[in-house]
Amino acid sequence: MRSIFSGKASVIVPAYNDFQQLQKCLDALGRQTVRDNLEIIVSLDGGEPLPGRMRAKADKVIEGRHEGPAAARNRGWMASTGDPVLFTDSDCVPDPNWAEEMLRVLTAGADAVKGAYSFGGERIIQRLAQVEFEERYRLLLKPGNIDMVDTYSAGYRRGILVETGGFDETFPFPDHEDVDLSYRMAEEGYVLRFAPDAKVVHTHRDTWKAYLRMKFSRGRWRMKVLRRFPGKAGADSYTPKCMKIQILLCPLFLPALLLLPVYPLISAVWIAVFILTTIPLALTAFRSDISLVPIILVFAFLRSCALFSGLCRGIFAPEEVNE
Numbered sequence: 001m002r003s004i005f006s007g008k009a010s011v012i013v014p015a016y017n018d019f020q021q022l023q024k025c026l027d028a029l030g031r032q033t034v035r036d037n038l039e040i041i042v043s044l045d046g047g048e049p050l051p052g053r054m055r056a057k058a059d060k061v062i063e064g065r066h067e068g069p070a071a072a073r074n075r076g077w078m079a080s081t082g083d084p085v086l087f088t089d090s091d092c093v094p095d096p097n098w099a100e101e102m103l104r105v106l107t108a109g110a111d112a113v114k115g116a117y118s119f120g121g122e123r124i125i126q127r128l129a130q131v132e133f134e135e136r137y138r139l140l141l142k143p144g145n146i147d148m149v150d151t152y153s154a155g156y157r158r159g160i161l162v163e164t165g166g167f168d169e170t171f172p173f174p175d176h177e178d179v180d181l182s183y184r185m186a187e188e189g190y191v192l193r194f195a196p197d198a199k200v201v202h203t204h205r206d207t208w209k210a211y212l213r214m215k216f217s218r219g220r221w222r223m224k225v226l227r228r229f230p231g232k233a234g235a236d237s238y239t240p241k242c243m244k245i246q247i248l249l250c251p252l253f254l255p256a257l258l259l260l261p262v263y264p265l266i267s268a269v270w271i272a273v274f275i276l277t278t279i280p281l282a283l284t285a286f287r288s289d290i291s292l293v294p295i296i297l298v299f300a301f302l303r304s305c306a307l308f309s310g311l312c313r314g315i316f317a318p319e320e321v322n323e
Contacts, residue, residue: 005103010039010082014072015090017047019054021203022090026057029088032099038086043076045069070167070177073151077166083158087151089174092200094153101198102155111160111190112182114146115153115198125211127289128299129204135284136238140194147186148238151178153200160190176221183229212306219310242277246304247311249274253301274301 011029015022022042029040042058044050046066055061064075069089077085084106088094098115105113116137120130140146149156164184171177186192205211226233249270256270278300285292292299 005034005037005107008037008039008082009034009084009086009099009103010041010077010080011086011088011099012041012043012073012076012080013058013088013090014043014045014069014076015047015050016045016066016069016072018090019048019051023054024093025088025090026054028093028096029099030057031096032094033097034100034103037103038099039080039082041076041080043072043079045072067169068172068177069151069174070171071169074166074169077158077161080158084155085158085161087154087156088200089152089202092152092202094200095198098153098198098200101195102153105193105195105198106155106157109191110193111157112149112185112192113155113195113198114140114149114192115155115195115200117152117202117204118199119201120204121206123206124292124295125208126204126206128285128292128295129211131281131285131289131292131296132303134288135240135281137194137196138284139237139240141196142237145186146192146194146237147182147232148236149178149182149185149192152202153198154178160185164188171221171224173217173221175217176225179222179225180228183225183232187229208302212302215303215306216310216313219307219312220314221310222307223311223314240280242280243300243304243307245277246274246300247308249277250301250304250308253305 013025026040029038032038039059041060041062042050043062044064045068046064050061060079062075062079064072073087084103086099086102095118102113102115117130117133120126164181167177168180171180182192205214252270256267260267275297278297281300282293282296285296
């Protein structure tokens, strides 16, 4: 691999049945600029057997029971031989230089690295979701360590996975198992970095319903992580402060609405504050997808409602996320 990496790195792709998307992912991994330095491993999370044509595109296929992506990733990296270990998802299509950019950051001294989504789809909700990610990426560009590495584009020094035990398999769904590992690593003082040029294409949720259900799930499983790391409720490197304010404002919406005929000033204050919190996201949309600016307010409000509802579910039904 040019002059920065001469060893062997492993790429783990957990998969469960969606072989059409996996085909695109494996094709993209086969086109990596450092393909000769990569060991590509597909880790099956139960489901159907991998078709023979796809087995030929992977260097190794690991089979296991349907226990969730955390377990599949662990089986994958434990069976790998490379160092560092990279991860992407079966529904992602990495750019040709994705692995090279990830390895560049790890070779420069990072213990873990996070990449980025470059595109999420043409529908309005997909474009809004991409703007949301771009706002978060702006936060990660600030100097210093980050505390979040998403597994759609992630890399770790092998020794770190061994020392931490990898992903917590009590997270049975693709939700916050990577957040949990990131926070554990950050707490131990490991160096986590952002690689904005390590990009993958991903098809974001393509309906409003699907997007809001996903946000509900994010809020729900967030509570499990916050019980372990309560300090992250106030500050982390990946969540815009304005989003947190929006979530806090969400339960006040109905009281403000009911008070409108009697105390219109209270309702006006709520509206004004919420609008102010959407300015950073609107500015991000203005820079990258200006046609979305008029609906940023509605998007932010619905998103905050879904997240708040999920958090409530996690608070009042904790047994459902602590099995």
